[in-house]
Amino acid sequence: MNVTQTAFRQAVLDPARPAPDGLRDPQGGPAGRRFDVYRNNVVAGLSDALEVAFPVLRRLLGEGFFRAMAGLFARAHPPASPLMMHYGAQMPDFLAGFAPVAHLPYLPDIARLELALRRSYHAADAAPVAPDALAVIAPERLPDLRITLAPAVQLLGSDWPIHAIWRANTGAGGPAPVNRPEAVLIARKALDPSLHLIAASDLAVLRGLAEGRTLGEALDLGGDAHDPGPVLGLLLAQGAIAALT
Template sequence: MLLDDLQQDFSVALLDPGKPIPEAIDPSAQYDIEKRFSVYRNNVLSSLIDALRVAFATIDKLVGEEFFDAMAAVFVRANPPQSPILALYGEAFPDFLTTFPPVEELPYLPDVARLELARRQVYHEADGISLAGDFLTQFSVEELPSVRFDLHPAHRTLSFAYPVYSIWQTNWNTTGETIDLSGLTGEDCLVYREGSSVLQRKLCPGGARFIMDLARGDTLGESAEKAGSIDGFDLADCLASIIESRLVVAAN
C-alpha cells in the first residue's frame, strides 16, 4: 500500500468509529490493536473537541459542556482538520450551526460563532502601523469626501440580524452589570486588535457597511452615501470608532 493511501485510510478510520482499522497495521502484532487504536481514536477526537471549545468558548457557555461535546463531535467527524496548525481550526463551524437541527431554536448561535471566529482571525492577522488620531486634520473640509483610507489588516466588521455583540458582552462582562437583551434587534460590530489584545465595539446601524466600503477602496464620501441609506447611520459616530480603534494606516 502506498503511504498516501495508508495515511488516508488511517485518518478516515480515526474519526469514523464505523470504519475498520486499516489493513496495513500488522494484525499479527503481539498487542491488542483494537484497544490501542480505540484509545488513539478517542484522544484525537477529544483533542479536536477541546480545540473547538477554546475557539468557541461563548458557544460552549450558551449550550453547556455536555451538549457542546456531542455537537462538536458531529462537526469534527464531518470536518477533519485540513492543516496541522489548529490555530484556526473550525472555520466551517458557524455554517455548520446553521444546518444542525438540535440548535435550530437558537438562530443567533451561528452569528455568535462568527463573532468568535472573527476575534481569532484578528488575533492572528498581520501587524500594521496606525496613523495618529489627528490624521484627518491634514485635509480641508472640501477634500474630506474624496479621501481614501487603507485600513489595518487586524480588523473585521460584522453585521448581525441578532444582538450578537450584546449576547457576547453579557456572557463575558466581569463588572456584574446586567445587560437587558429584551427588545434588542440586529447589531453591527467592529473587532480589532490593540497590541496582543483583541477588542470589539458596537457600531451604529450601517457602520459595518461603511467600514467595509472604505476597506474596498471607496472614498469617505462614497462610503458615507451608501451607508446613509440605512436608518440610524451616524457618520460622526463611525469616524470616532475608526479613529479611536486606530484603524487607519494610510489616508490620501
C-alpha cells in the same frame, strides 16, 4: 497485510469501522482498544481546539453538549491545514444546519463573531495613523480620501443582538440582550482585540471603506441621516486606521 494511511484515517474518523487489519497488540492479536487511543486523541484534540476557539458557544451550549457537537463537527470537518488557528471556519454553516440547535438561530452569527475575533488576534501588525490625522486634512479633500483599515479590523452585522450576547457571556457586563439586529466593529489597539457596537449605517460605511471606496462614496452608503463623526472617532481612538491616501 499493509495498512494504508487512507484506511487508517477512515477508521480513525469513523468509530463504526473496525481497526484496520495489520495492526497488532504485543501478542500478535488485533489492536482493539489500542487503536481507539488514536481515535480518542484525534477527536479529543480537535474538540479541545474548538473549545478554545469558541468559548462563548461553549458557554451558551454547556460543556457536555458542546463536546458532543464538537466531536460531530470534527469528524465531518477535519482541519484542512496544520494551522489550527484557522480551524473551525465551517462552524457557522454547520450550526445553521444542525437540527438540535435550530431553536437558537443566533448561534451561527456568534460563531462568526468568535472566528472574527480570532482573525483579528492573529492579523498583521500595523502602525495606526495619529488620532488627529483626519482633523488636519482640509475639509474639501475629505470626500476623495481613501481610508485603509488596519489588518486587525473585522466587521460583522447580524439579525441578532450579537454584541449583547457576547458581552453577557464573557463577563463583560452590559444590558441583557434584547431581540434586535446588531453590528460590531472589532479593532486591536495593541495586542488584544476589542468589540464595539456600531449602527447599521456605520457598518455600511465601513464596508464601503474596506472595499476601497473613497470616504465620500462610503458615506453615501450610510444614508442621508448618518452622522459619520462617532464612527470615524471610534476608528481613530482604536488605532483602526492604517493609512490615509
